[in-house]
Amino acid sequence: MLLIRGEAGGTTLTGTLYERGERAPRFKGAPDEDAPYVWVCDEFYQVESGGTVQKVDGEEVNVAFESPMPRGFDTREQATGAAREHIRTQFARIGIDPEDVAITVEKQEAETAEPQ
Numbered sequence: 001m002l003l004i005r006g007e008a009g010g011t012t013l014t015g016t017l018y019e020r021g022e023r024a025p026r027f028k029g030a031p032d033e034d035a036p037y038v039w040v041c042d043e044f045y046q047v048e049s050g051g052t053v054q055k056v057d058g059e060e061v062n063v064a065f066e067s068p069m070p071r072g073f074d075t076r077e078q079a080t081g082a083a084r085e086h087i088r089t090q091f092a093r094i095g096i097d098p099e100d101v102a103i104t105v106e107k108q109e110a111e112t113a114e115p116q
Helices: 076-094
Strands: 002-008 011-018 037-040 043-046 052-056 059-066 071-073 100-105
Touching: 002 076, 011 052, 011 076, 037 076, 043 076, 071 076, 076 100
Parallel strands: none
Antiparallel strands: 002 011, 002 100, 011 037, 037 071, 043 059, 052 059
């Protein structure tokens, strides 16, 4: 399992990439459980009022969250590329230049799927 994290404007967004053989989450909207790589991360956008107040570049921004949209991929390269793009897009949705987002990837231990 990889934690893919974007940081910019004093805030952080972290998503999880489940790799081949790891137990990806199972819930409504999850991709086919046979997908070798599954990316799961929050989605959010800026709103005029309501939502959750976040400090971004020293200013308060109202942010509304959407349900995570898990996506399945055939290769690790496809999955990590999509994860990086997803994170940059979320920051752009709250007014941060995607080029200003620093992305890191950290390997974590995950539960493996049970043999069938």
